[in-house]
Amino acid sequence: MDLHHIPSKKQLFAVGGGLMVLTALTVAVAYIHIPSPFNIVVALLIAFGKASLVAAFFMELYWDRKFNSMLLILSVLFVFLLIGLSLLDIAYRENLIATF
Amino acid sequence: MAQSSSATTHNKFVDHHFIDADQQLDTAKMGMWIFLVTEILFFGGLFAAYAIYRIWYPELFAEASTELDRIMGTVNTVVLILSSLTVALAIRAAKLDYQRQQIIYLAGTILLACVFMVIKYFEWTHKFHLGIFPGEFYAFEGIEHPKAPIFFSLYYVMTGMHGLHVVIGIGLMIWLIIGASKGKYHSQYYNPVEITGLYWHLVDIIWIFLFPLFYLIG
Numbered sequence: 001m002d003l004h005h006i007p008s009k010k011q012l013f014a015v016g017g018g019l020m021v022l023t024a025l026t027v028a029v030a031y032i033h034i035p036s037p038f039n040i041v042v043a044l045l046i047a048f049g050k051a052s053l054v055a056a057f058f059m060e061l062y063w064d065r066k067f068n069s070m071l072l073i074l075s076v077l078f079v080f081l082l083i084g085l086s087l088l089d090i091a092y093r094e095n096l097i098a099t100f
Numbered sequence: 101m102a103q104s105s106s107a108t109t110h111n112k113f114v115d116h117h118f119i120d121a122d123q124q125l126d127t128a129k130m131g132m133w134i135f136l137v138t139e140i141l142f143f144g145g146l147f148a149a150y151a152i153y154r155i156w157y158p159e160l161f162a163e164a165s166t167e168l169d170r171i172m173g174t175v176n177t178v179v180l181i182l183s184s185l186t187v188a189l190a191i192r193a194a195k196l197d198y199q200r201q202q203i204i205y206l207a208g209t210i211l212l213a214c215v216f217m218v219i220k221y222f223e224w225t226h227k228f229h230l231g232i233f234p235g236e237f238y239a240f241e242g243i244e245h246p247k248a249p250i251f252f253s254l255y256y257v258m259t260g261m262h263g264l265h266v267v268i269g270i271g272l273m274i275w276l277i278i279g280a281s282k283g284k285y286h287s288q289y290y291n292p293v294e295i296t297g298l299y300w301h302l303v304d305i306i307w308i309f310l311f312p313l314f315y316l317i318g
Contacts (some may be wrong), residue, residue, distance in 0.1 A: 076140065
């Protein structure tokens with residue numbers, strides 16, 4: 001752990017470059033028309049890759065106390081729980097409520 | 101915990117209730133991360149609403165997302181990534197005592213954030229012009245699906261809340277520039293730059309998810 005870690009300019013530009021490449025990739029795959037639901041899976045995988053780059057290096061979690069990483073990961077898990085349990089309910093309903 | 105406690109104990113940049121500068125920085129960062137947790141849960145609720153309506157009306161999302169301009173969305177993604185890079189460079193400059201560089205990078209961040217908001221403004225006003233308003237004010241004839249207003253309500257709320265965060269971020273960056281020009285942030289004390297940076301990067305991460313979900317996967 002190195003609280004006062006100072007990343008080199010090269011490192012920061014490399015992370016920025018990686019994010020640009022992944023952005024180009026996610027736009028490119030959108031034009032291939034991967035059949036649903038796999039297009040969502042691919043888009044989310046790329047998005048999580050980009051988010052991990054930002055969190056690890058721009059937000060310095062890689063060098064930071066692990067406690068802060070735990071906060072981030074737990075909050076994302078709770079969002080998964082919220083979305084997962086909601087979908088378990090609504091994906092298996094027989095009838096939609098008309099006004100929704 | 102502190103490797104150099106004797107050197108930092110009487111540091112004038114350390115508030116009296118902290119043991120040393122490391123503990124002060126640690127505390128500031130953890131506090132910011134806990135705030136970011138609440139932000140993630142807040143946007144998580146919005147993403148949950150998106151997921152539910154997407155499961156119910158997949159064909160609506162396919163049709164309505166073609167109304168969004170992929171080029172503008174892509175440019176805005178690039179702009180926000182660049183602004184994250186300039187914030188990271190500003191923090192680096194603060195840690196290295198490069199005061200001028202720090203101000204330049206913060207100003208660059210504000211400029212990029214303004215570009216983002218201007219593009220957003222053009223996107224929204226174009227839609228208003230077509231009659232694409234949120235909720236019951238929706239008056240656009242171009243999409244057949246009867247639930248079309250739902251897609252655009254989600255779009256306006258989620259990109260709107262994100263845009264509000266960008267505007268708040270611009271305000272924070274201006275505050276940092278004022279402080280930086282007074283020489284407040286340097287290698288001994290750069291906590292405000294660091295934690296504002298954390299906030300800004302999270303705003304970038306939120307957009308990283310909004311962009312494909314609204315603009316790309318129809």
